Amino acid sequence: MGTRRGMLTGMVLAATLSLVGGAGSAIAQDKLDLATIVVGFPPGGGTDTTARIVAEKLSGTYADSVIVENRPGAGGRIAAAYVKDCPTDGSCMLFTPAFPLIIHPHLYADMPFDTLNDFVPVATTHFGVLALSVGPGAPESIKTLEDFLNWAKENPDQASFGGPVGGSQHFTGILLSNASGVDLELIGYPGGAPSVTDALGGHIPAVITPMAEVLPHAAEGTLRILAATSKERSKLAPDIPTFTELGYDIVVQDWSGFLMPAGTPAEVVERANAAISSVVETQDVIDRMGELGMEAQPTSVADFAKVLPESYAKYGKIIEDNNIEVQ
Amino acid sequence: METLSNLASGFQVALDPYMLAICLIGVTVGTLVGVLPGIGAMAAISIALPITYHMDTTAALIMLAGIFYGAQYGGSTAAILLNLPGTATNAVTCLDGYPMSKQGRAGVALFMTTITSFVGGCIGIVLMIGFAPALSRFALSFSSAEYFSIMLLGLVAASTLSVGSPLKGLAMVVMGIALGLVGIDVTSGHPRYTFGVIRLMDGVNLLALGMGLFGVAEILNNLGKPTQQLKAGSVTLRSLLPSREDWKASVMPTVRGAAIGSGVGTLPGTGPGIAAFMAYAVEKRVAKDPSRFGHGAIEGIASPEAANNAAVQAAFIPTLSLGIPGDAVIAILMGAMLIHGIVPGPQFITSHPDTFWGLIASFWIGNVLLLILNIPMIGIWVRILTIPYRLLYPAMLFFVCVGVYAMRNNPFDVYLTMLFGGIGYFMLRFQYPAAPLLLGFILGPLMEEHLKRALQISRGDFLVFVDRPISAVFLVATLLVFAFTVKPAVMRALSRRSRAES
Structure with a gap:
């Protein structure tokens, strides 16, 4: 065969x-x-x-x-x-x-x-496509990127996201900070998996990872994907809006x-x-x-x-x- | 109930003829390297690692884990017959095992250590079934603060509870942490102590360090020594059977040993070696006639062997449910899991139930296989000890080099191994223990990462470590362990001063 x-x-x-x-x-x-x-x-x-x-x-x-x-x-x-x-x-x-x-x-x-x-x-x-997701560490009322940015603006001491230092995830966070004017602090992780674990445990409010790493958790409802960094919607997750659609000129697709x-x-x-x-x-x-x-x-x-x-x-x-x- | 059905599906995975064969290969190789002095589970696992790259993940883990616990069984053979510990964890078995063999009771000692190993292993596995899934459900609520406190406890416990001078142990932990600093810092991305050498960006290779300090150093250390070879055929099947008194004298020590091993093994950072020494010390303390120890007391082999096997199984609990390796060998096993795309941690058991339960079931099967391998077939293993060292050591050096090179196709790691082999030789000569160094090397960078992240999340507030109850409990336990070990020294100093004053 x-x-x-x-x-x-x-x-x-x-x-x-x-x-x-x-x-x-x-x-x-x-x-x-x-x-x-x-x-x-x-x-x-x-x-x-x-x-x-x-x-x-x-x-x-x-x-x-x-x-x-x-x-x-x-x-x-x-x-x-x-x-x-x-x-x-x-x-x-x-x-x-x-x-x-x-x-x-x-x-x-x-x-x-x-x-x-x-x-x-x-x-x-x-x-590759990256995604911004929130977990139990962020208030349940956060359903959209706009909700997240508003919350982050009101709670500057909690406004952070997990990702590797010097990775494209890190730079996506910086681009979002620049585009929205809301400060987001990076919490450094050695790779995607431990940052997703901490987001699931509610120790960090948000995480930026390759989309594939959060899709199973989004399907279970434990994480909510707010936006993707692709130019057009990914075929793997057609329901997730892109940053561009939401009015932020961020395309990170390495x-x-x-x-x-x-x-x-x-x-x-x-x-x-x-x-x-x-x-x-x-x-x-x-x-x-x-x-x-x-x-x-x-x-x-x-x-x-x-x-x-x-x-x-x-x-x-x-x-x-x-x-x-x-x- | 759910556990039982999970376990049943685990047996379905592990009883597959292919998996069964893989498990048999693993435990046989484990026994072999355990029997041979100087070459331990670490060397064997790192040599076998590249072979497993293209195997199914579960099969790879079953084989590598089989080598790990199989080595604990085999390790007692050389300890009893030659007064040479097959692996570092069996060192304590020499104390009473070798005198027993000089009294003509080698067979009994070999039989008893196998049985107590089996019992210890089984108790460890039961504990793992009970605890690991529960702990991993709980572990999601562990933040970096908790991880830091647990590892601090493990590191302090390991350095103060180790054999020999606590000061040397502590010094080696610090040296290990220093070596662990080399490479790129996870929280800032800065390269540290790499001196512009791009090969050092990823840090010092764990395998090169471990194989150098344990494998190569051991070989170098044995070069100058008079050879202590075994004459073949000294153990017959009939001489294996213990008397009724032997059985009776071994029951309680075995249970105590298994309990100590399970407890110590579960704690991250303390491996089977420490468990065996603690079990021996406890037996000596509870014995009616402590003077028998060191002269062939059967309790002196039953308890530590039960302890080290229980500890090996229990060491999988923090590794699989928290992602914190218990000792160096398990750290390499964890590296193997990462290579196969499995991240040990709170999500492992739920996201890979087949692998987890298949692994557990394979532990049972492997222990039964080891019982068969070690009792009726003991003669074969004894004969292996008659291989002359002039053939054995060059072959081992060769395999060490191939294993280290194959890991990353990188000759630099081979040079590092030789360098650490040289350093390890002098450490052996001057009795600086290598295990705490390796532990500091493994846990140091992890602790730093979690310390920094906990502070990053709390925005610089150190109170986060005592505000969180679980973290606070671990910190208090750390203080207690520390106070407990410092106490004798302080008391001695105080009494000396009061004597001087009077």
Whole structure:
């Protein structure tokens, strides 16, 4: 069963490839023996799982075998620094969420790479959505974002939210503070899960996390999601309004994607994009990513090449405007 | 009633042939590393960890936990036969186990330690079924203030109740906390003590520290020593059977040991080692004739072995329901859970009931398997002790390096392991205990995080720690433990002064 599906995907892929890359014979020459996807996070997490779903489907089409190599450390920066010095024949690529490349350079002095000059963007898998939710730590009367901001204004000594320091959650909170004029203090957590636990226990009134982490609690009624950071309503939660709809110009939707070391030829990048994008478009992958709370969203090389510097500049501006300093 | 049906579904998970095989592998590996001196559950779990990456989460946990409690069973074998503790927790078993074996009662000692291990383990599991779900329901109301106070109690208890000089214990806790400071501060995002080394951004690797201090240091320490090898075939099945007096003398110590082990194990920060020492001390105090201890008293092996096995099971209570690791080995087990996408804490039992109850059921099954592995098959384990160290130690070093490297594909961690191995060797030589250091390293950063967060939420008001009743209770208990340990020293100083004055 698995092999037949693999073959089918392979056929679809080959067809797609021949459309994009030109003659069929050229593809046969291009197919690599071995390609490595480097992941900056330990096995088992969301990033690793996504990389493995894609790697499994790329095996036999993009390269004879595609393996995932975990090089965790320093919030994904060690893996990025490793890929920077990789061969440029398409056999080595980085799969990463955006923050080590677009947020960390503005926060840390010693960066082992230069995001805009050391990498070429290849393809994206999805764009993450964050959500602001309140729990038992906030009055029950709070049903909307407006209610929450009014309450926060009247109770400045309680107006806080949980999230990781220096993460996009943190910056979403800052953007909301700036846009509404209501001070919101960040309570720092090492990750999403402990902040959700404290919100459920009523120790903090609100929490900003990836939407997927609060959806089950919203379904149970223990947390109330007030707003999402996507441009349009998420397909995973069509009832939740976006910040933009509610009158706050806040769109935080960071990409996760594949990058190759700078100097990789454009045709290699195009071929990889075509292979990855067609994998991300298969129903099986859409379903499996959906289970992880991710909405599959491939992009072209040209679009990703536009998004990367834009997102980099966006965080640079937020961090500079708000005088956030880490090192 | 609900508990019973939960447990039944847990057995359904754990009795699946695949899970059963996984559990058997876990406890067998555990017994093996327990039997071999120098290599403990920590090394075995970290070597096995990469193998479990692509296993089902429940299976991975069943196997790793099996190694952990299996090692407690095996550890007594070398202690009794060679006077070498197989794992640090079995050190106390040497005291009376080795004299028993010199008196020709090695078989009885091996049999008794297995039985009391089983009883201790079972009592620990019952406690876990009773307490863990209740505690986790309760735990949602624990805020950072409570977490801080609990961990303070655990840390103070662990450093003052440890074996040997309390001052050295305390010094090692502080050193552990200092090492734990390295890396990025969670509440501010600042890197601390990284000296610009990007590899240190995530802090010192727990595995490198633990394997260096326990595994490598132990090997280095044994290099200069005359080899103490066992001649094969010294234990027969018939010699295993204890007499009626042995049975009678062991019943109460076993019960007391299990009770102490359960209590100590539940407290975060105090692991099976401390439980075993406390159980031994209590037995010596309640015995009619304390002078028999150290000369082959059966109570002296029954109680600590029951205690360390009960403690191992009970240590899962704070880990699974609060997310606070009880000791270093369980901290690595917790790391394994995180790798598999499970966050131990108040939500674990409700969000992963299959994993939790399957794990509990596997504990029962694993303990029964261990009974079978350790009584009829004891001869095999005894024979393993005849492997020459010149083959064993290089192999162990190899596995330690592979295990540390495989964790993050990172040679830096291997260098760190060797560095800590060297430091650990000198600590062993000068009798500085490694366990409190590791505990400070694990609990220190967690305590700091909760301290800062409690203050952030209270907007800087320190009274939050005494305003909240549960937190206040833990702080008072901390004071009591502290006063209790300082008391003898103060009394001694006072009496010395009064003598000097008179």
